[in-house]
Amino acid sequence: MDQRNQPAxxxxxxxxxxxxxxxxxxxxxxxxxxxxxxxxxAASFTLTQQAVSQHIGVLRQAGLLTExxxxxxxxxxxxxxxLEPVRELLSxxxxxxxxxxxxxxxxxxxxxxxxxx
Amino acid sequence: MTAEIRSDVIVATERIEAPPEVVFAYFxxxxxxxxxxxxxxxxxxxxxxxxxxxxxxxxxCGAYITVDPPYRVxxxxxxxxxxxxxxxGSTVEVVLTPDGDGTMVVLTHRGLRPADIGTHxxxxxxxLGLLSLAAGxxxxxxxxxxxxxxxTPLSSLDA
Numbered sequence: 001m002d003q004r005n006q007p008a009x010x011x012x013x014x015x016x017x018x019x020x021x022x023x024x025x026x027x028x029x030x031x032x033x034x035x036x037x038x039x040x041x042a043a044s045f046t047l048t049q050q051a052v053s054q055h056i057g058v059l060r061q062a063g064l065l066t067e068x069x070x071x072x073x074x075x076x077x078x079x080x081x082x083l084e085p086v087r088e089l090l091s092x093x094x095x096x097x098x099x100x101x102x103x104x105x106x107x108x109x110x111x112x113x114x115x116x117x
Numbered sequence: 118m119t120a121e122i123r124s125d126v127i128v129a130t131e132r133i134e135a136p137p138e139v140v141f142a143y144f145x146x147x148x149x150x151x152x153x154x155x156x157x158x159x160x161x162x163x164x165x166x167x168x169x170x171x172x173x174x175x176x177x178c179g180a181y182i183t184v185d186p187p188y189r190v191x192x193x194x195x196x197x198x199x200x201x202x203x204x205x206g207s208t209v210e211v212v213l214t215p216d217g218d219g220t221m222v223v224l225t226h227r228g229l230r231p232a233d234i235g236t237h238x239x240x241x242x243x244x245l246g247l248l249s250l251a252a253g254x255x256x257x258x259x260x261x262x263x264x265x266x267x268x269t270p271l272s273s274l275d276a
Contacts, residue, residue, distance in 0.1 A: 091127050094209075094224050097154050098131035101143055101222070104152035109135045111218075 015082055018062035023047065024055045028064060028078050035068065035077040127226040137213040140220045141187035144211060168192065178204050188213050194226065 018024055023045065030041055042052040056076065059065040063082035068075045133140055143149045145162035155170035155177070162168075162184050169178040179193035190211050195204030207228030214221045 094127055094129035094226060095131075098129050098222060098224060101140075101153040102131050102133045104149075105133050105135045105140060105143060108152070109139055111134055 014062045015064060018058050018064055021055070021058075023052075024059055027052070027055055027059060027076075031065065031077045033078075035075045037073045037075050039073075041076065127229065129224045129226075131222045132216060132219055133222060134219045136218070137187040137215055137220045140213050140222060141190065144190045145184065145186075162190075179209075180205070182208065183210075 019028075026044070027041055030036055030044060038053065038056060039049075041056065042049045045052055047055075056065060060067060064079055065076045066079045068077075143153065145160060147158040147160050150158045150160065150170070155172045157171040158168065159170075160166070160168040162181055164181055164184060166181045166184075167178065168181065169176050175196055177194060177196055179195055181190070181192045183189055183191040192209055193205045193207070194209045195206050197204055207226060210225045210227070212223045212225075214223070
């Protein structure tokens with residue numbers, strides 16, 4: 001059994017803040033399907049290793065990265081579960097759209113007043 | 118209005134006080150569709166016909182799969198440049214059922230993946246103003262109807 005350091009799920013705000021940076025999104029892309037050591041992640045950027053480490057820290061705090069230690073190496077992979085709160089926001093896209101559809105139609109096509117018998 | 122969340126499907130329903138004939142046009146007429154989604158629409162509402170919808174910072178696009186007035190319309194849906202929600206990678210089906218004097222609208226978005234983060238983001242932008250998410254988790258830009266990831270059962274419609 002791996003010793004995984006998997007933080008508790010973070011609030012959507014923390015996840016969204018973590019995602020609101022192109023470098024951090026790039027890190028998530030790198031580890032979306034593969035577990036990579038920190039060094040290999042840093043090698044993909046022109047940023048300093050320290051800057052990449054900071055980004056990794058933000059992503060870990062948001063619960064988006066799972067860290068596993070293997071000897072002296074730290075390996076990271078995307079924690080898909082952390083995306084669930086954001087997914088719930090995403091899931092409101094169509095209900096919101098249909099609500100606007102209803103309003104648009106019912107405004108453009110008001111029902112005639114009920115006729116009295 | 119209700120929404121059901123499953124791993125790869127979003128279902129949204131709404132009852133509208135108008136007959137299906139009226140509602141249907143709001144999915145096929147560019148002047149009507151922008152009253153509820155997007156700022157500018159380019160629609161070719163016939164099977165295989167492509168559409169694009171400008172929404173804030175992103176453009177959604179796809180191809181109509183089924184156009185069956187006034188009860189059913191289906192189309193592929195995606196965001197160019199998105200690695201996880203590529204054009205053609207997911208589909209939206211809208212079924213309109215007469216309900217008294219009105220219409221029950223059931224919209225089903227299929228083919229979503231758990232990592233659809235930062236891609237299908239227009240709703241967040243509206244809701245949260247998170248324009249900085251615009252680049253999403255997707256890769257570099259690609260044009261509409263050029264699927265990126267291979268799982269594109271609708272790609273034959275691109276021809």
